[in-house]
Structures are given as C-alpha cells and as structure tokens.
Amino acid sequence: MSADITARIREDIFAAERAGVFRAVGRALPRIDARAHVSGSTRYYADRSFPGLLHVVMARSERHHALIGGIDLSAAEAVKGVVRILTHKDVPNNWYTILKLIGMGPDEEPVLAEDRVLYRGEPVAAVLAETADAAREAAGKVRIAYEDLPAVLDIEAAMLTDASAIKPHGSNLFIYDGRDHFHVHCGDTEAAFCEVEHILEHSYQSSPIEHAPVETTGAIAVPEPNGRYSIHSNTQAAFFTLDNAALILGVPFRHLRVIGGTVGGGFGGKVDVIVEPIAVLGAMRTGRPVKYAFSREEEMQVSSPRAAERIRIKDGVMADGRIIARDVRILVDAGAYSRHSPYGTIKAAAHMPGPYTVPNVTINAWCVYTNRTPSSAMRGFGVTIGDFAVEVQMDRIARLLGRDPFELRLQNAYRDGEMKPHRKKVEGAALVEVVQAAAERIGHSLPPEYRAMSSSRKG
Amino acid sequence: MRSSFVSFTLNGEEKELLIAPGQRLVDVLREQCGAMGTRNGCGQGGCGACTVHVDAVPMLSCLVLAELAEGCDILTIEGAARDRTLHALQEAFVAEAATQCGFCTAGMIMAAKALLDRDPAPQREAVVEALSGNVCRCTGYEPIIAAVLAAAAMLARLPAAAA
Incomplete structure (x- = not known):
C-alpha cells in the first residue's frame, strides 16, 4: 500500500496509550481474507448447494397506502413448480419491531401485510417454488385487491395536525416515553439569543440513500436432522437476526443457528431482519431448504435506505466568533415502519451541536412515519447528515464574520473534560489536531496561537 | 423447448452439460460447474461482478445464454491462478x-x-x-x-x- 495513505501515529498525543511498540496500528497489513477474495474461493452465503432448494419471490404492494380487500392466490398456485404460498396467517408472531431487543417498542411492523399496506413494495405473500423463475412468475400472478388511502409522502406534511395518521397509535410520530419527540437541552438558549451579535438560521435537507451493495440481501434456511434450522445469511447482525427470527417464528433461540460473517457489502443495509424469518418459515412449512434473495430491483426499491432528514439550525454568534447558542430541529423520515430510525433519531439529537462547545443548546428531534420505504441503518446513521448540516453552517458563520473557517472551528472545538449538552464529558477529543493536520496537508497556514491549540487543554 | 447438451472448455477442462433453454452462463458456471467464484450481483449487466472471459473476451456471464457457449473457451477467476500460484x-x-x-x-x-x-x-x-x-x-x-x-x-x- 502506498506510504501516503498509511496513517502516521502522533506519538506525542498517544504517548499515554502506548504499551511498548504498536504492532498493527499505523501499519498497512494485508486483510486476512484478501487471498480468498482474489482467488474467488471466498464463500458467501449463496455459494453453497443444497439439494431440493426452494426459491422465494415476494408478491409486494403496488400502492403507497391502501387497505387490502382480498388476496387471490389461485392463479399463482396454478403456476407449475409452485410449492407453497405464505401469507400473514402462516406467520406465528406476525408483528414485530427489530429494536425490541434493546427495549424499544411497540411491535408495529407485520412480517407479511394483513389488512393494509403502508408503502410500495411492502411484502404481502411469499411464493415458494422449485425454481426462481417459477416463483417470480407466480408472484406476478398474486392478485391483491386494494382500496387506496391518502398517502403521506412528506415529513412535514406528516406532522401537520390534520395529516391522516398512518400508524395504529393514531399519530405519525414515534413516541419517546410519552413525548412525540426526543429532546436535549442545556443552558438557556432563548436568553442567549438576546445577547448575541448575529443570528444565523439555515435549513438542510437530504434524500434517502441506498447502500446498493454488490451482493443483494439474502439467506438460505436449511432444516437440520436434529429439528433445528441453519440460516446461511449475509446479515451484518447475526444475533439480531437469530433473536428476532426466533421471536417471529415462536421458537426457542436455540432452534436457530445463524451462519454468516461473510458479507458482500453491507454498509448498514444488512442489519434489518427481513429475509431470514420468511426463509425459515418456508423451510418449516415444506421441510426443504429455502433461499430468499433480493433481486437488484428489490434491493433498490425495498431494502431500507439511510433516512432522509430535514434539519434547521439556528445559531447565536458573538462578534469574536464564539457560538453561544444553537437551536436545532431535526426531522427524520422513518418511512412506514420503525426499523432502526427511532434509535437513529436519538443519535441525531445526541450528536448535536457537533464537536463544538456551545453553552446554550436546544435540540428537538422527531422520528416521523410516512408512506415511504422504511429507512434504517447506514454508516453512521443519525449523525452523518447532521454533520453535513453543522459543517456547512460553520462555513456560513465564518463567511458572515469574515473569519478563516479553520480558525473558527479551532476556536469553538470542544476539548477534553468539557460537558456535552447530553451531559457526557468529552473524552479523547481530536478535532483540534485533525483541523491542524488538515490545514497543514493543504498548505493552509495558521497563526501560531492556533497551531499551539490542543484538545487536552483550553485555549 | 427441450434441454440440450452444450460443450465448452472451462479453465482448460472439457465440459459437457445438459442446459435448459434460457439458462444463463453465470448460473451454469456456479450451479452446474461449481465455479462459485463468479459472483451474481445484479443479473442485469449493471455491476460486472460476473465478468468471465469467453474466448479471451471479457463478458458479463449474467447476460450470456449458456447455449451460446458451445465450443467456447471460458476462463473464470478459478482459472486465473496457475498451479496454485496467484496471477x-x-x-x-x-x-x-x-x-x-x-x-x-x-x-x-x-x-x-x-x-x-x-x-x-x-x-x-x-x-x-x-x-x-x-x-x-x-x-x-x-x-x-x-x-x-x-x-x-x-x-x-x-x-x-x-x-
């Protein structure tokens, strides 16, 4: 690997953490799986053969929001090679929510739709057939009678008091301990805004982002002679998958065994538990191995993307560049079901006001349901869009004051020992050093007092 | 339409396989020949993960009908190394x-x-x-x-x- 991309260890900073000489940190070592990757011998979940394998193709909602009047399976069942078609009636515990495992509820997503669908692409009926082609043909022949309902496709429209509530609890907002949003407050933001020289308010908006892994989401469930089921999966969350699948299927955890760890690109997109419960259920009902893999179209349309966010930041800035008040409103588009978004929304709120010490902070974050594809985990979900917003805001403040954007960041950067708004002390801060290193790399000169700054002391 | 026999060379080895009409080369390589190193990423020619050589030309094996490989010389990742020495x-x-x-x-x-x-x-x-x-x-x-x-x-x- 070229030397310029190898990290250089700042031994002055990390002196206290060094026990002897680093053996791996700071060196370019080959990945342990690299030789298998280049020779093609890596075995992904799909690179195994199982005699008698059945294939699942899902019949999905063609509507954003609708009541289901009826499901006619007769034409689909008549397709040669179809073995079984599963609907919600086949699922032992059809209602779940993935974050139940960390105490967040309620169960609010059906494994297979019952009397209504809340997004286009929502799974309705799982066709099991001898070949993928037969399953695909039959899935296209599942006739679903819809009665359309008004679709809520915009986060702010979903929050209006007269918006139609798409969720059973009568609101389009996730409820945190009795409140319709998550909040973080410290200091007195309103009072601080009265004392500042400048107030700067801007809005930022992102779109959903699809991970688009080259290997699509999939799993193969195999009945074992001991009565248990092996799940060959490309999940990024083997234990989330095992536990949630067992809860959905109503079997003890020990009845399932997840075999995974080799993921052909995940980026957070393989953290939800979508294909495994259906594959195992199919294996239970037929006694045969069952493969359920997303097509590329499904990966793009129904695998959960990074949530779209709408963020408004209002900053109170002193003439000398200190930010003394920051008020942030965050709206997170969960799509139709929770998945990881209630948690991502908490992360978004707790991440504010960014890596800066601001004494007066008000953060309000709403996790909003809409009739869009459910959003979920993706690389730093909950914080990356906020970082984009905060850093663009920092540049705007610098421009407003005619300040160097590096210096403005160094001035406001948090230091070790300072208190963050959510009442955690800053530890291991490195923004000062990172900004200094970035300036040096691009040949941007900083005055001596800024070069002398450190994350471990104020000044 | 009936299945037919198709012969080709895979990584220097002669193959004669019973191929159903419409079967894709990627599936035949993976499922019938066990050459799992050729990956199936999109099935629509968009990602290149299934690239193999057909008569020394790189081709997307998800877009090649296996029947058309008759008489061809096919090289996959398994054939890139020689005598266990990596290319x-x-x-x-x-x-x-x-x-x-x-x-x-x-x-x-x-x-x-x-x-x-x-x-x-x-x-x-x-x-x-x-x-x-x-x-x-x-x-x-x-x-x-x-x-x-x-x-x-x-x-x-x-x-x-x-x-």
Missing part, C-alpha cells in the same frame, strides 16, 4: 488493499486481466476504461486502479513465459 493481478490486489468485501473482486480481476492480456503496459486511463463496467461499493476504486498498474509493472519484470 500478478491477484498478488497486486492483495498488496494494494484493493479488496474489502471481495464481492466485486473476481469480476474486477477478470476485467483487468483481459486488459493486460491485450495491453501489458496500459496507461491509467486505459485501466479506468477497462474497469468502467465493474462496480465496487467499498474501495472507491483508487486501490483497484493502483493494483492493476502495479500488476502490469510486476508482469513487465517477469520472463514472458511466467506471465
């Missing part, structure tokens, strides 16, 4: 950290090998062009381009017979 491209992909999840790697190497087979000393632009049909979501491509150029340099130092 220079494979060594370079390891050394330059050009793999992460590894799912695109076989297709990348086959696309790159087709380039080096016809142009042993390519410019960077030619490497980019040769890999333009192959998607990698992990690396950002730079280590892959560096690996192909490093492999070309490695091959230039080898006697022709070893390449």
Whole structure:
C-alpha cells in the first residue's frame, strides 16, 4: 500500500496509550481474507448447494397506502413448480419491531401485510417454488385487491395536525416515553439569543440513500436432522437476526443457528431482519431448504435506505466568533415502519451541536412515519447528515464574520473534560489536531496561537 | 423447448452439460460447474461482478445464454491462478488493499486481466476504461486502479513465459 495513505501515529498525543511498540496500528497489513477474495474461493452465503432448494419471490404492494380487500392466490398456485404460498396467517408472531431487543417498542411492523399496506413494495405473500423463475412468475400472478388511502409522502406534511395518521397509535410520530419527540437541552438558549451579535438560521435537507451493495440481501434456511434450522445469511447482525427470527417464528433461540460473517457489502443495509424469518418459515412449512434473495430491483426499491432528514439550525454568534447558542430541529423520515430510525433519531439529537462547545443548546428531534420505504441503518446513521448540516453552517458563520473557517472551528472545538449538552464529558477529543493536520496537508497556514491549540487543554 | 447438451472448455477442462433453454452462463458456471467464484450481483449487466472471459473476451456471464457457449473457451477467476500460484493481478490486489468485501473482486480481476492480456503496459486511463463496467461499493476504486498498474509493472519484470 502506498506510504501516503498509511496513517502516521502522533506519538506525542498517544504517548499515554502506548504499551511498548504498536504492532498493527499505523501499519498497512494485508486483510486476512484478501487471498480468498482474489482467488474467488471466498464463500458467501449463496455459494453453497443444497439439494431440493426452494426459491422465494415476494408478491409486494403496488400502492403507497391502501387497505387490502382480498388476496387471490389461485392463479399463482396454478403456476407449475409452485410449492407453497405464505401469507400473514402462516406467520406465528406476525408483528414485530427489530429494536425490541434493546427495549424499544411497540411491535408495529407485520412480517407479511394483513389488512393494509403502508408503502410500495411492502411484502404481502411469499411464493415458494422449485425454481426462481417459477416463483417470480407466480408472484406476478398474486392478485391483491386494494382500496387506496391518502398517502403521506412528506415529513412535514406528516406532522401537520390534520395529516391522516398512518400508524395504529393514531399519530405519525414515534413516541419517546410519552413525548412525540426526543429532546436535549442545556443552558438557556432563548436568553442567549438576546445577547448575541448575529443570528444565523439555515435549513438542510437530504434524500434517502441506498447502500446498493454488490451482493443483494439474502439467506438460505436449511432444516437440520436434529429439528433445528441453519440460516446461511449475509446479515451484518447475526444475533439480531437469530433473536428476532426466533421471536417471529415462536421458537426457542436455540432452534436457530445463524451462519454468516461473510458479507458482500453491507454498509448498514444488512442489519434489518427481513429475509431470514420468511426463509425459515418456508423451510418449516415444506421441510426443504429455502433461499430468499433480493433481486437488484428489490434491493433498490425495498431494502431500507439511510433516512432522509430535514434539519434547521439556528445559531447565536458573538462578534469574536464564539457560538453561544444553537437551536436545532431535526426531522427524520422513518418511512412506514420503525426499523432502526427511532434509535437513529436519538443519535441525531445526541450528536448535536457537533464537536463544538456551545453553552446554550436546544435540540428537538422527531422520528416521523410516512408512506415511504422504511429507512434504517447506514454508516453512521443519525449523525452523518447532521454533520453535513453543522459543517456547512460553520462555513456560513465564518463567511458572515469574515473569519478563516479553520480558525473558527479551532476556536469553538470542544476539548477534553468539557460537558456535552447530553451531559457526557468529552473524552479523547481530536478535532483540534485533525483541523491542524488538515490545514497543514493543504498548505493552509495558521497563526501560531492556533497551531499551539490542543484538545487536552483550553485555549 | 427441450434441454440440450452444450460443450465448452472451462479453465482448460472439457465440459459437457445438459442446459435448459434460457439458462444463463453465470448460473451454469456456479450451479452446474461449481465455479462459485463468479459472483451474481445484479443479473442485469449493471455491476460486472460476473465478468468471465469467453474466448479471451471479457463478458458479463449474467447476460450470456449458456447455449451460446458451445465450443467456447471460458476462463473464470478459478482459472486465473496457475498451479496454485496467484496471477500478478491477484498478488497486486492483495498488496494494494484493493479488496474489502471481495464481492466485486473476481469480476474486477477478470476485467483487468483481459486488459493486460491485450495491453501489458496500459496507461491509467486505459485501466479506468477497462474497469468502467465493474462496480465496487467499498474501495472507491483508487486501490483497484493502483493494483492493476502495479500488476502490469510486476508482469513487465517477469520472463514472458511466467506471465
């Protein structure tokens, strides 16, 4: 690997953490799986053969929001090679929510739709057939009678008091301990805004982002002679998958065994538990191995993307560049079901006001349901869009004051020992050093007092 | 329509297989020949993960009907190494950290090998062009381009017979 991309260890900073000489940190070592990757011998979940394998193709909602009047399976069942078609009636515990495992509820997503669908692409009926082609043909022949309902496709429209509530609890907002949003407050933001020289308010908006892994989401469930089921999966969350699948299927955890760890690109997109419960259920009902893999179209349309966010930041800035008040409103588009978004929304709120010490902070974050594809985990979900917003805001403040954007960041950067708004002390801060290193790399000169700054002391 | 026998050479080995009409080459290679190193990423010619050589030409095996491989010479990633010695491209992909999840790697190497087979000393632009049909979501491509150029340099130092 070229030397310029190898990290250089700042031994002055990390002196206290060094026990002897680093053996791996700071060196370019080959990945342990690299030789298998280049020779093609890596075995992904799909690179195994199982005699008698059945294939699942899902019949999905063609509507954003609708009541289901009826499901006619007769034409689909008549397709040669179809073995079984599963609907919600086949699922032992059809209602779940993935974050139940960390105490967040309620169960609010059906494994297979019952009397209504809340997004286009929502799974309705799982066709099991001898070949993928037969399953695909039959899935296209599942006739679903819809009665359309008004679709809520915009986060702010979903929050209006007269918006139609798409969720059973009568609101389009996730409820945190009795409140319709998550909040973080410290200091007195309103009072601080009265004392500042400048107030700067801007809005930022992102779109959903699809991970688009080259290997699509999939799993193969195999009945074992001991009565248990092996799940060959490309999940990024083997234990989330095992536990949630067992809860959905109503079997003890020990009845399932997840075999995974080799993921052909995940980026957070393989953290939800979508294909495994259906594959195992199919294996239970037929006694045969069952493969359920997303097509590329499904990966793009129904695998959960990074949530779209709408963020408004209002900053109170002193003439000398200190930010003394920051008020942030965050709206997170969960799509139709929770998945990881209630948690991502908490992360978004707790991440504010960014890596800066601001004494007066008000953060309000709403996790909003809409009739869009459910959003979920993706690389730093909950914080990356906020970082984009905060850093663009920092540049705007610098421009407003005619300040160097590096210096403005160094001035406001948090230091070790300072208190963050959510009442955690800053530890291991490195923004000062990172900004200094970035300036040096691009040949941007900083005055001596800024070069002398450190994350471990104020000044 | 009935299945028919199709013969081709796979990594130097003669194959005669019963092929159903409409079967894709990628599925035949993986399921009937056990050549699982050829990955199926999209099934629509969009990602390049299934790239193999058909008569020395890089092709997307998800878009090739297996019946059309009659009489062809097919090379997959399993045939890129010789006598258990990795090809220079494979060594370079390891050394330059050009793999992460590894799912695109076989297709990348086959696309790159087709380039080096016809142009042993390519410019960077030619490497980019040769890999333009192959998607990698992990690396950002730079280590892959560096690996192909490093492999070309490695091959230039080898006697022709070893390449």
